[in-house]
Amino acid sequence: MTSIIKLHCLSGAGDESPPCYVLQIDEFKFLLDCGWDEKFDMDFIKELKRHINSIDAVLISHSDPLHLGALPYAVGKLGLNCPIYATLPIYKMGQMFMYDLYQAHRNVSEFDLFTLDDVDAAFDRIVQLKYNQSVDMKGKGLGLRITPLPAGHSLGGTVWRIAAPGEEDIVYAPDFNHKKERHLNGCEIERLMRPSLMLLGAMNADYVQQRxxxxxxxxxxxxxxxxxxxxxxxxxxxxxxxxxxxxxxxxxxxxxxxxxxxxxxxxxxxxxxxxxxxxxxxxxxxxxxxxxxxxxxxxxxxxxxxxxxxxxxxxxxxxxxxxxxxxxxxxxxxxxxxxxxxxxxxxxxxxxxxxxxxxxxxxxxxxxxxxxxxxxxxxxxxxxxxxEGAELEEFLQQQRLKVNNTVKEETAGISSDSDSDGELEMWVVTGRHDIPVRHDTRPTGCFKSNKRHHAMYPFHEERSRADDYGEVIKPEDYRLAEIVDAEGEIRDVPPAPPPKQEPEEEITEIPSKxxxxxxxxxxxxxxxxIELEGRCDGESLLRVVAQAKPRALVGLRAQDRALATLSKHCQAEGIEKVFTPQRGDVIDATTESHIYQVKLTDSLMSDIVWRKAGDAELAWLSAVVAARPHQRETDATAEDTSSDVVMSLEPAAGVAHAASFINSVRLSELRAAIAKLGLSAEFSGGALELCNGTLAIRRLENGRVALEGVLSEEYYKVRELLYDQFAIV
Known part of the structure; x- marks a missing residue:
C-alpha cells in the first residue's frame, strides 16, 4: 500500500532558519521539530498557527531552542494539545534550555512571549522514549510507527525513523554527527540504509571542517x-x-x-x-x-x-x-x-x-x-x-490602590445594616484585626441609622519557628568537613549558605524597570x-548520503550553495528525486505517481452493501469523481494550506455490473461443509462427486469452480452452500 506523503516547510528550508516542518502521511500530520531563532521571528509563528489544530504528533530531535524553542508558545498560546515525542535527555535538558532562555530575556526586558508555566505545560506533554523504542500511532495514524535512533551532536539527540504502511520508510535527520566524541557516541549510519525518503539537514554540505x-x-x-x-x-x-x-x-x-x-x-x-x-x-x-x-x-x-x-x-x-x-x-x-x-x-x-x-x-x-x-x-x-525616587513612590502608590480596591471588593457584599439592634456581625477583614465592633446608634427621623463597624482585638498569626518534631534542623550543623570524590581524592566542601529566614509577610517583587x-x-x-558544533562536515555528509542510498531526498536548512553541492552529489550517486525547497513550499514526495486523494460522501457510503469474506468485508463501488457540492470557501483561518482541490466521489446512477465472486475455495474444505448437510461426497477423477454420482463439483482451468448434475433438492442445497463460500458483490 502506497501512502500520500507531503512536506510543508514552515521554516528551515532554503536558508538557515530554525527547523519546523509538517509531514503529512495520508491523513496523519507530524510536526517535525518546533524551533525558534534568536530574534523570535513571528512570521514563522503565523504560518505555524494555520496548521496547529491539524497536527497529530510532534517529534523533537534535539534539546536546544533551535529545535524546540517555539514549543512553549505553541502549547501555551496557540493551543497545541497533541502528544510530543522525545528522548529522556531532551526532556530534561530541554527544560533547562528554556528556563535559561526565559530568565536571560526576563532579566533585561519585559519578555512575555511565554512564561515558565507554558514551559512546564509543554514539557508535561512529552512522551519520553528510549533509543530504538518503537511506538505505533493510533487513530488516523494506524499503521505508522516511529523509532528514535542515536544522532550524536547533543545528549539524547535523535534521528527519527517513520515507518509508513507498505514499504514506505522515512528518515528525518536534521543534525547528526557520525564521529564519536568525548561524551557521545556517533550516529548509527547502518540504521539509515535505503529509506524511501530522507529529510536531511544539509547546512554543512559544502563545509570543510578542521580536524x-x-x-x-x-x-x-x-x-x-x-x-x-x-x-x-x-x-x-x-x-x-x-x-x-x-x-x-x-x-x-x-x-x-x-x-x-x-x-x-x-x-x-x-x-x-x-x-x-x-x-x-x-x-x-x-x-x-x-x-x-x-x-x-x-x-x-x-x-x-x-x-x-x-x-x-x-x-x-x-x-x-x-x-x-x-x-x-x-x-x-x-x-x-x-x-x-x-x-x-x-x-x-x-x-x-x-x-x-x-x-x-x-x-x-x-x-x-x-x-x-x-x-x-x-x-x-x-x-x-x-x-528610585518619584518612580518608586508612584509604583508604591499604585500598589496601595490595588490593595485598597481588593479590600473593597472583598467587603462589598457585607451589609453595614442589621435586622436586630445589638447584634454583632462576625466577618474577616484584610489586615491584622479579625473581630469588628459596632457602636449602637439611635435612628433619627424616618431614615435608617448608619451602623459603622470598627475593628478591635488586633490579630496577628505568629509563624511557627519549629518543624513538626519541635526543632528546626540546620543542615550546616551536620555538614561534613570533607568528602571523597569519585576518584578517591579528598577535597574540601564549600560551606553551605545560611538558611533563608522565612519572612513574616510575603515579599513582593522588587520594583524595577x-x-x-x-x-x-x-x-x-x-x-x-573555534568550531565545536559537533555536526557532520561536508565530506562526511555526502558519504553518508551515498551509503544510505535513499530513493528520494529533501535538502533542508541550507543556503543555495550547499544545496547545489548536495544536488550535484546525489545526481552522481543515481538518486533521481532530489528536492531543495524554499521556505513556505509544499513538497509532494509520494513514491508512486497518479495517486490522488478524494473524499467519500455520506450519500455514497449509505448505499454501499457490505459482504463478508473471511475476516474482511467487501462492497462494490460505482461512483464518479466530482467537485464537492457543498465545499465552503476557504477563509483566512483555514488549516488546509495546500493548493490542491480535494475532489469527492458521488454515486453513479444507472451503472450495472456483473456479479463478482471473491474468494478461493478449496474442494477439501467444501467436502467437509457438505458432510455437515448429511450428504456423502467422494473425490473421483479430480472432481468432488455427491449423491451417488448425480452431482459433481470440479475446478476449471481458469480457476473457477463449476457445479454439474441433475436438478434436484440436493442440487439447490449444494449450490446455496457453494455460494456461501464467496463474497458476491
Missing amino acids: RRLRDEKLMTTILTTLRGGGCVLVCSDTAGRVLELAHMLDQLWRNKDSGLVAYSLLLLSNVSYNVVEFAKSQIEWMSDKLTRAFEGARSNPFALRHLQLCHSVAEVTRTPGPKVVLASFPDLEAGFARDLFLLWAPHPQNSIVLTARTSPGTLARDLIENGGERTIELTVRRRVRL CVTSVREVAIKANVQY
Missing part, C-alpha cells in the same frame, strides 16, 4: 596564552548541549598537572548551571561507551567535575579573583550572561572571546565570525534597574572562532 586535534590545540593555545597574560577567556556556549563536551574536555585539561592550569579558575555560568551538571551525572547511560564502561567499572562519574565552579550571576564571576575561563550561555551573544561578559571584557586587549558555533545570520556572534574583531560597533544594551541604550563598544579583545 578535531587541531581545533583542540587552538582552543588550548588561546586559553593558555590569555591566562598567562593576565586576561580572562569567555567561551560562548549553550546551556545544556554542547557545553557538556566543553566542560568535560576542559575539566580533563585542568586535572593534568603538567598543563599548569590548576592555578586558574574554570567557571560555568548560566541560570541553571547546577541543575545541568546534576542531570548530566544521572544520564551516563546515554553517553559514549567509554564513559559508560568507566562508570560501570570504577564507579567514577565523568561529570563529577572537580575543577568546574558553578555560577548563576555575573557578580559571582567578578568575585572570583585572578584570570579565569568562563563557559557562559548563549552562543549567539544576543542575550544571557555571555553578552553581559562580552560587554565587560571586549574592550580589554588582554582578554579573549571564543565563539564555538555559527548561529543564525544577523546575530552578534555571526557578525564577529564573518567580520572579525578589532573594531568599534554599536550595540543595544538592555538592563533592568530598580525604581527595563532601560535600553545604545553603546559604542570597542572590541580590543582577541576574538577566535
Whole structure:
C-alpha cells in the first residue's frame, strides 16, 4: 500500500532558519521539530498557527531552542494539545534550555512571549522514549510507527525513523554527527540504509571542517596564552548541549598537572548551571561507551567535575579573583550572561572571546565570525534597574490602590445594616484585626441609622519557628568537613549558605524597570572562532548520503550553495528525486505517481452493501469523481494550506455490473461443509462427486469452480452452500 506523503516547510528550508516542518502521511500530520531563532521571528509563528489544530504528533530531535524553542508558545498560546515525542535527555535538558532562555530575556526586558508555566505545560506533554523504542500511532495514524535512533551532536539527540504502511520508510535527520566524541557516541549510519525518503539537514554540505586535534590545540593555545597574560577567556556556549563536551574536555585539561592550569579558575555560568551538571551525572547511560564502561567499572562519574565552579550571576564571576575561563550561555551573544561578559571584557586587549558555533545570520556572534574583531560597533544594551525616587513612590502608590480596591471588593457584599439592634456581625477583614465592633446608634427621623463597624482585638498569626518534631534542623550543623570524590581524592566542601529566614509577610517583587541604550563598544579583545558544533562536515555528509542510498531526498536548512553541492552529489550517486525547497513550499514526495486523494460522501457510503469474506468485508463501488457540492470557501483561518482541490466521489446512477465472486475455495474444505448437510461426497477423477454420482463439483482451468448434475433438492442445497463460500458483490 502506497501512502500520500507531503512536506510543508514552515521554516528551515532554503536558508538557515530554525527547523519546523509538517509531514503529512495520508491523513496523519507530524510536526517535525518546533524551533525558534534568536530574534523570535513571528512570521514563522503565523504560518505555524494555520496548521496547529491539524497536527497529530510532534517529534523533537534535539534539546536546544533551535529545535524546540517555539514549543512553549505553541502549547501555551496557540493551543497545541497533541502528544510530543522525545528522548529522556531532551526532556530534561530541554527544560533547562528554556528556563535559561526565559530568565536571560526576563532579566533585561519585559519578555512575555511565554512564561515558565507554558514551559512546564509543554514539557508535561512529552512522551519520553528510549533509543530504538518503537511506538505505533493510533487513530488516523494506524499503521505508522516511529523509532528514535542515536544522532550524536547533543545528549539524547535523535534521528527519527517513520515507518509508513507498505514499504514506505522515512528518515528525518536534521543534525547528526557520525564521529564519536568525548561524551557521545556517533550516529548509527547502518540504521539509515535505503529509506524511501530522507529529510536531511544539509547546512554543512559544502563545509570543510578542521580536524578535531587541531581545533583542540587552538582552543588550548588561546586559553593558555590569555591566562598567562593576565586576561580572562569567555567561551560562548549553550546551556545544556554542547557545553557538556566543553566542560568535560576542559575539566580533563585542568586535572593534568603538567598543563599548569590548576592555578586558574574554570567557571560555568548560566541560570541553571547546577541543575545541568546534576542531570548530566544521572544520564551516563546515554553517553559514549567509554564513559559508560568507566562508570560501570570504577564507579567514577565523568561529570563529577572537580575543577568546574558553578555560577548563576555575573557578580559571582567578578568575585572570583585572578584570570579565569568562563563557559557562559548563549552562543549567539544576543542575550544571557555571555553578552553581559562580552560587554565587560571586549574592550580589554588582554582578554579573549571564543565563539564555538555559527548561529543564525544577523546575530552578534555571526557578525564577529564573518567580520572579525578589532573594531568599534554599536550595540543595544538592555538592563533592568530598580525604581528610585518619584518612580518608586508612584509604583508604591499604585500598589496601595490595588490593595485598597481588593479590600473593597472583598467587603462589598457585607451589609453595614442589621435586622436586630445589638447584634454583632462576625466577618474577616484584610489586615491584622479579625473581630469588628459596632457602636449602637439611635435612628433619627424616618431614615435608617448608619451602623459603622470598627475593628478591635488586633490579630496577628505568629509563624511557627519549629518543624513538626519541635526543632528546626540546620543542615550546616551536620555538614561534613570533607568528602571523597569519585576518584578517591579528598577535597574540601564549600560551606553551605545560611538558611533563608522565612519572612513574616510575603515579599513582593522588587520594583524595577527595563532601560535600553545604545553603546559604542570597542572590541580590543582577541576574538577566535573555534568550531565545536559537533555536526557532520561536508565530506562526511555526502558519504553518508551515498551509503544510505535513499530513493528520494529533501535538502533542508541550507543556503543555495550547499544545496547545489548536495544536488550535484546525489545526481552522481543515481538518486533521481532530489528536492531543495524554499521556505513556505509544499513538497509532494509520494513514491508512486497518479495517486490522488478524494473524499467519500455520506450519500455514497449509505448505499454501499457490505459482504463478508473471511475476516474482511467487501462492497462494490460505482461512483464518479466530482467537485464537492457543498465545499465552503476557504477563509483566512483555514488549516488546509495546500493548493490542491480535494475532489469527492458521488454515486453513479444507472451503472450495472456483473456479479463478482471473491474468494478461493478449496474442494477439501467444501467436502467437509457438505458432510455437515448429511450428504456423502467422494473425490473421483479430480472432481468432488455427491449423491451417488448425480452431482459433481470440479475446478476449471481458469480457476473457477463449476457445479454439474441433475436438478434436484440436493442440487439447490449444494449450490446455496457453494455460494456461501464467496463474497458476491
